[in-house]
Amino acid sequence: MQEQTRRTQLPSRSEPLRPGDPRVIGEYELVGRLGEGGMGAVYLGRDDGGRYAAIKVIREELAADEGFRARFRDEVRNARRVASFCTAKVLDHGEEAGRPYLVTEYVDGTPLDDYIETGGALPDGTLHGVAVGVAAALTAIHAAGLIHRDLKPPNVMLSVSGPRVIDFGIARATDAASGHTQAGFVVGTPGWMAPEQVLLGEVSTAADVFAWGCLVAFAGTGRHPHGTGTVMTMAARAENGEHDLTGLAGPLRALVERALNPDPARRPQAQELLLELVSGAAPAAASPSAAQAAVDAELTRNWQAEALPPPWIPPSPPQGVRAPTRAYEPAPMPPRPAPPRPMPPPHPAPWTPPPPMAQAPPRQRRGRGCMGCLIAAAVVVGLMVVAGIVGYRYFQPTDGQQNQPARDGQFTFVASSVSCGVTVRGIKPYTGNRLCRVRITVTNTGTDTRTLSRDRQKLVDDGDVSYDARAMVKGGAADVRNTSQAKVLTPGDKFTGLLIFEIPATAQPVSVVLHDAALSKGVRIPARAN
Structure with a gap:
């Protein structure tokens, strides 16, 4: 992707701080406001290293409940265990002036609802990528013992690297507040809640799966499957199975039908959705690394990044905000296969999302083309099945040994055993967690320049x-x-340093998996000394 020209204003979905907004939260200086909802306001913050993050500050009336704050801390601890499967990573949390806050990775992109409003239903490749990415995110969230509870189009960001689910990790904590601070407080958004969530107050992972079905139907047709109306009207339609999926076809429609089943016990689990989407069937449970490889491969094949906005390059500090200690350096993009069409030139700011595939010839929707299109679709589905199976069977890391050279791609790694409970100057572990360290030496033994x-x-x-x-x-x-997000290594160059990880105090490290590239197999080094 071509390098974007540095911009001088905040990203299009943010706005300047208002009078009365805090200017500092924890270790972050606030430079903009990203939005506001029932739980609180979300700000764009920057740490001393120049890294940007989204910071959600809980409303005062919710923060006044001690039970809420205690459970908030517990839920954030669990949320930090969520694997990086198409989610915004939870970085930190704390309290500022008695108000809890949550810090997550800032994801630059277009909210799904904004994209649909501007350009209509997603093209097929992008639609399948959204279905895969959101199912992957729910799989990771549910595996950590969490329920999103408020999955909806504004919480799905379409970024150049794929769909990302944001605003999760504290949904379960709202239970504590609902019984003590606000009568009739319901977690969720009208139209995107499962019928049992609205009518009975019952919430489980099945409610997130129901929301996935609504979201994919909305993305593929440009309209809500249950139409419009009041909360109770839409919940009644959902309870009676009255949904309109005209425009969806094939296996994806069948999955959405199952996800929208009024009986939560008859809906598939998020992991089942994910496995069927990437391999055409639901095989035995795969390891997280294999599932991640399959998701990455699927998004690499189908994600239409050129139809999405270019990456936001953070602005110079606005007046009244001190500059970071280090200049902001955007993370290098990993090598990706060439897209089928050339990238459009960078758009001048402010940028308005174009209609989907505006630079390409129109593509026919599934189920609306001729027999030749059906045959082509069958071939594509067959290739996806084969590629998904390959992802599960052959994307396993190779095994290496401590303090011995082990190669992945063009990088040769030498890694030590893992030491936990270490101290790193400038990094404080989250309460209940500990820092772990592994020494590495990485040599570019290939012929091309690579990024570690x-x-x-x-x-x-x-x-x-x-x-x-x-x-x-x-x-x-x-x-x-001395930290670095990435290091460019020319052929023959070497990097020697430390990798710092943060894990729960009760977790025991088993292995370190080191990668040359995002889609490389990786090399697995045992964590403990033999």
């Missing part, structure tokens, strides 16, 4: 939960001032 990226390196614990590296530190000193 921090967020491709994983630590896997005894529960098969994968954690992204929190920091990559150059040299041997565990000091956050």
Whole structure:
């Protein structure tokens, strides 16, 4: 993707801070307002290292309940265990002036509802990518013991790297507030809640699956499957199975039909949705690393990034906000297969999303073309099935040994055993967590320049939960001032340093999986000394 020209204003979906808004939350300086909802306001913040994050500050009336704050802390602890499956990673939390706040990764992109309003229903490839990405996000959220409870188009961001689900991790905490601060407080958004959620107050992971069905139907047709009306009217239609899926066809429609079943016990689980979407069938449970590889491969094949807005490059600090200690450096984009069409030139700011596929010839919708289109669709589905199975069977990391060279792609890795309970200057672990460190030496033994990226390196614990590296530190000193998001290595170049991970105190590291590229197999190094 071509480098974008630096912009001088906030991203299009944000606005300047208002009088009375805080200017600092925890370690973050606030530079804009991203939105406001029933739980509180969301701000765009920047830490001392120049990294941007979304910071949700809970409303005062909810924060006044001590039970809410206690459960909020517990739920954030669980949310930090959510694997990076198409979600906005939870980074931190705390309290500011008695009000709890949650810090998550800032995801630049277009909310699904804004895109649909501007350009109509998604093209087929992008639609399938949304179905896969949101199912993957729900799989990760549910595996961590959480329920999103408010999955809706504004909470699905269409980014250049794929769909990302945001605003999760504290949904279960709202139970504590609903019984003590607000009579009749219901978690969720009218039209996107399962019928049992509205009519009986019952919430489970099946409610998220129901919302997935509504969301995919909306993305594929440009309208809500239950039409319009009051909360009770739409809930009654959902309870009676009265939904309009005209425009959806094939396996995706069948999955949406199952997800919208009025009986929550008859809906598929999120993992079942994901496995059927990427492999055409629901095989035995696969490991998180295999599922991640299959999702990455699926999005690489189908995601239409050129139809989406270019990445936002953060502005210079606005007046009254001090500059970060280090200049902002956008994370390098991993190598991707060439798109079928050339990328359009960067749009001048402010940018307005174009109609989907505006630069390409019109594409026929599934179920509306000729016999040749049906045959082509059958071939595509067959290839997806084969590719999905390949993703599960052959994307497993190769095994290496501690302190011995192990190659993945063009990188040769040498990694030590993992040491936990370490101290890193400038990094404070979340309460109940601990920092783990592994020493690495990475050499580019190939013939092309490559980028060593921090967020491709994983630590896997005894529960098969994968954690992204929190920091990559150059040299041997565990000091956050030496951290780097990524390092460009020309042929023959070498990087020596530390990978810093954060895991729950009760988790035990089993292995470290190191990657050359986002879709490489990776090499797995045992965490403990032999």
